Amino acid sequence: MANITKKVSWSGRGEDSARGETTPLLNGAAEEVRYTRQVSSGGGIFHIGRLSTVDLEEDITSEEDSARGRPREIPHNEKLLSLKYESLDYDNSENQLFLEEERRMSYVSFRCLEISRWVICGLIGFITGLIACFIDITVEKLAGVKYSVVKQNIEKFTEVGGLSISLILWAVLNSAFVMLGSLIVAFFEPVAAGSGIPQIKCYLNGVKIPRVVRLKTLVVKVCGVICSVAGGLAVGKEGPMIHSGAVVAAGVSQGRSTSLKRDFKIFEYFRRDTEKRDFVSAGAAAGVSAAFGAPVGGVLFSLEEGASFWNQMLTWRIFFASMISTFTLNFFLSIYHGKTGELSNPGLINFGRFVGDSVTYNLYEIPLFIIMGAIGGLLGALFNFLNYWLTILRIRYIHKPCLQVMEAMLVAAVTAAVSFAMIYFSNDCQPLGEENSEAYPLQLFCADGEYNSMATAFFNTPERSVRSLFHNPAGSYNPLTLGMFTLTYFFLACWTYGLTVSAGVFIPSLLIGAAWGRLFGILLPYITTNSTIWADPGKYALMGAAAQLGGIVRMTLSLTVIMMEATGNVTYGLPIMLVLMTAKIVGDYFVEGLYDIHIKLQSVPFLHWEAPATSHWLTAREVMSSPVTCFNRVERVGTIVDVLSNTSTNHNGFPVVTEMAASDEPGKICGLILRSQLIVLLKHKVFVERAHSRLSQRKLQLKDFRDAYPRFPPIQSIHVSQDERECMMDLTEFMNPTPYTVPQETSLPRVFKLFRALGLRHLVVVDSENKVVGLVTRKDLARYHLGKHGLEELHLAQT
């Protein structure tokens, strides 16, 4: 029988894969997919006792390199898929226990469940709104204090000279805030770094990122983002809100907190991946909604990033959570601002209202918008490219927490210094208007009654700066100011993203875009003859902001709607869409989106929407992992423990097969059981012998599985005596008796579609006799991607 040609390179779990450190393991160009299509069926099954072959040849590289402390080549991680990430089970394990419970439930119980889902979504929205409110108020307060102190100091020293003292004061204040924020992230919860959007994308995609939805992460995230925004970094507080919402959802929906060791004994039905993931979608949507005042945008974000299966009721609940979230934020902020009940602050970022005559565009402006989209795409690609290299350098050289904190402090100080220099050398004085839209107008060397225009951009929270760029009347900025600002802020923001602080990239992107967009709008009349028609540079600032943001993050529908909702106006829908589309097309030509880059650099097995276009060549036979470790329907405990303890394979799902005469021959599939289920069974010692001897023993219930969810104990913590090893375990009741299976000839796109549409974790490949020949997991599918040279295959590695 012909052998299956696929070579799985499972490299051993290196001991150097400690938290926070990532060492490159493999390198070299991606191996071309071999189009050998041998018709082999059956064979290649290893049964219990013979575990899958571990191919250690590549591991030597890793040992050598880390010993010498010098990796050989740079593009490493994105050519790998890490084996450390596990998948979520979006597909219910419909075992006997589950079916019995479902069958016991009456129609009324189902209605009650439905109502509790709504209640949970309401709570998620409410708490997310409160958190947004807390972040907003605290940042405003802290930044207010900081800017007042620095402003006074500058005013004091402008006359007498010695502004360098002000500079130092500013830099020190910034660094102090950032140090605090960076310290908690680096030492307490590294997963709280960054915007959290890549992590949530992965979670919704079905990848389990360790510790990403824990309470501790939330606390660190919230404090971290307050510190980094107050510390004057080129960051926003919007991205982290999405992560915060997701954590809130994961917590509330489970009715307990393992960190606080409290179990409220409610919502126990929702303690499984399927339900939790639905709620996390709602939480992420609530986060977007609170951040941008965009409930519909939030729903679309969740759907675009996460849900492959669109369910009407789920979507409606997500929308409810979003609405409650923006409403809560709105309500409490209106109280805080002393305008109770006016509900005029729908989101953290408020683009201000584009109303009146200015809210229109003309047909001849559309080509201009498309040009802006292309510029945004180019600048976005440049941003992503620079950030990509920076991140690789960081992974290699700055992986110690103290170094990370120091880098963050350095960036904070440099940001202050650059800002100061820009303000100092700027000659752009503008008359102080009546409306006084500037929060902290700096006079500096300007005449009385005037203020320094550069300072409105730098000496301000980024949200306010964006709003000024959108709405300040024509002539508030001179072109040089905008040009210089764009240039410096671009590099500052690029350097900042990826630091070990909690911070988002939305606002800096918008700010950069708004600056060059406004510049574009100002310069237009110089190019054309008729100068009156380009009345409103604010419109161009908006389009520039959309273009830049689209060029960096490459979101599509959801971003259009978020921008539409944040401007409170639907008229700009079409131009914003055109701009975003152009930016995405141009940007994608050069390099991927920022979040995708970071996901790839983490070697996450992320499943895209569809299988690569040219992958019809491949079938399940080539894709599947084989041989498969299977269990018998009634299996010896010792065998199970040995399989689970084997760290070199670390499998999570095991097909259950009917016992065959010869143990070598593959058995017929009759079920699928998960590692987590086996662990619970072992923990409760559900052995056939015990059931006979002790009739009083309580029957294992679904509740026992739920109590252990989601932190199932490791196999090492379960003691199994030598006697017990000889017992037998009957898996019939606990295995999923109807796992989805595909024949070996199924094409990759077909397997992919099944996998993605149903949110599977394991897909069993069978031959025509229903015998198990292989197992497809997320990593087997995520390995294939379209590279520059056609279909490429990523390596699997235990990073």
Add this chain to the structure above:
Amino acid sequence: MANITKKVSWSGRGEDSARGETTPLLNGAAEEVRYTRQVSSGGGIFHIGRLSTVDLEEDITSEEDSARGRPREIPHNEKLLSLKYESLDYDNSENQLFLEEERRMSYVSFRCLEISRWVICGLIGFITGLIACFIDITVEKLAGVKYSVVKQNIEKFTEVGGLSISLILWAVLNSAFVMLGSLIVAFFEPVAAGSGIPQIKCYLNGVKIPRVVRLKTLVVKVCGVICSVAGGLAVGKEGPMIHSGAVVAAGVSQGRSTSLKRDFKIFEYFRRDTEKRDFVSAGAAAGVSAAFGAPVGGVLFSLEEGASFWNQMLTWRIFFASMISTFTLNFFLSIYHGKTGELSNPGLINFGRFVGDSVTYNLYEIPLFIIMGAIGGLLGALFNFLNYWLTILRIRYIHKPCLQVMEAMLVAAVTAAVSFAMIYFSNDCQPLGEENSEAYPLQLFCADGEYNSMATAFFNTPERSVRSLFHNPAGSYNPLTLGMFTLTYFFLACWTYGLTVSAGVFIPSLLIGAAWGRLFGILLPYITTNSTIWADPGKYALMGAAAQLGGIVRMTLSLTVIMMEATGNVTYGLPIMLVLMTAKIVGDYFVEGLYDIHIKLQSVPFLHWEAPATSHWLTAREVMSSPVTCFNRVERVGTIVDVLSNTSTNHNGFPVVTEMAASDEPGKICGLILRSQLIVLLKHKVFVERAHSRLSQRKLQLKDFRDAYPRFPPIQSIHVSQDERECMMDLTEFMNPTPYTVPQETSLPRVFKLFRALGLRHLVVVDSENKVVGLVTRKDLARYHLGKHGLEELHLAQT
């Protein structure tokens, strides 16, 4: 071996199922689902030669009833599932031809395909926008002429008396328009009747409704809707836009028109259900977008109603089509209105802009909105209930086209008469404002400089009336006028929906709701002490409109967004959502949504989002149709022809099995072949014998299947000689070698999820040996629904 207990009642295809007539076939209460769960495996397979048993006992009823012309009991159709509807194949048949083609294609070809998808979506949007534009302008012109004539006539006779002549003129004009519209619908294309939304919902759900996406349907729809709106019926032109968009999409994407007998030889790759359905989603979205100026709402409508599998690129394309559609409409209407390039008319219906101080709401208003939602839910339920009975009466007594035309004319005349009476007896005179928002102010018996307020509601196109109710300043209407208007219009609209004319229910619903909502707003100050705070009745008119529409159609997320976009304002998002949610909950308590009622009355096998909650009792074994007609891999032509010719079964998909020694024993599944594929094979005489004898014969290609798509010839039209009947056909190359299969123990929700997520048409049920034991189709799943007495099972019948 135990028998399978399910009894399939396939009743023979009656000859009385002529177009336009629907005769009730079966009656009696729905049979309770039997929870007998016998563990039987295998068995019950009929092989070729023995066709599935046809259970004709129920058919006698039909023959008898239609002979006597008197059906026995009323609630009939909604307890049936019609067998006449076939399913769309959303799952590609990945046979060898298909895979070979896909494998031949390079990456560049896939890019080109992708680009042509975008081009098609752009075209769909453009053409849909043009059609909307045409409808709008024509209706405006015709209605303008009509109202001018009637107005002059009324003015002439007001002084001298003899207003009855005006009444007759009005009634005759209305009837004439409606007669024309009704004639073409009733005699040329009955499927163009109504709003078309139920039909498009069914199509997107995967049900093939005959003739629904043909060019002829489009022409009749467009002309019909112009006539019915110009004829003054209580209808809107928005619903039909959705249908029009869908037809445009189906036409454009295929690159040919079978009606016009033109094949442009382009887009041939898209000639299959999978691709076509995607484009129809885009077309429906473009229709919504043009109708309401709501591109995001359009996308959400398509997703909510249709797509179960959410694909990012598809959604983005749908959004593109929507945007182009609203832009095209906007652009051409702006030219028509002489304001070229101003782009101020995004949709057919324009709610006017809610801007300025009025665009806010206060916390204490939220309970009021919820009360309005409840009222809307109640009124909506009443509307649906009345319309349900009316529809049943229509099905029974008014099924002759000429009767249908006469009813439509009657309704038109009555509408005119009632409107006239209301205007005549109304004493509500209002001063003629400066802004002159009324198009045709009727002075009638009012003093000079005043106009009759009732006439603004009746003597106007419904779109303008809605806008007046939203935006006219407080005091424009007195409460009695509004109350009388609501009452009469409610019954008129209810009578009108379901007539044999092309017309939508959106606008009448909005109008009814806006009227009572404004009444609600006016009456509020009388109830409370502080009368100043309820400044703006327009806001309540908007909420009332949302409540009424929600109560009738029960759409959720998409309707919220459509309303938000149509008002051009996101502030009202939360209240609109609350109102719609309340209306849906209250309404669902009594009766289903209007579209669902009409779908049920057509006995369409519509698949909802999830299996009924309490259906975990059922497994594939109980659900599946069995025995299954299977073919061998190499099958005798005569057998195939006989099976296909059997009108009593009329199966569309046949599992292909490996040949067994004993022909009685079920074979192992090795593929699935469709009726349409077999027809093409027979037509081209792809017989084993021929291939050997004539080597020159061209190999059958995918193109041959595409050329025949979607109107595959009936089996009767294919001549097979006696000699040819003895030939053999090798199905290997043409069957789908990897159909999805499930074991018999799979629970119904699991089967349902697989079916819905992948858009399947046939799902093969196999035993542990991979032998075919049954086949699950759409009808097997749609049969189960949650009724008042728990899970109920619908009957299958050939209506």
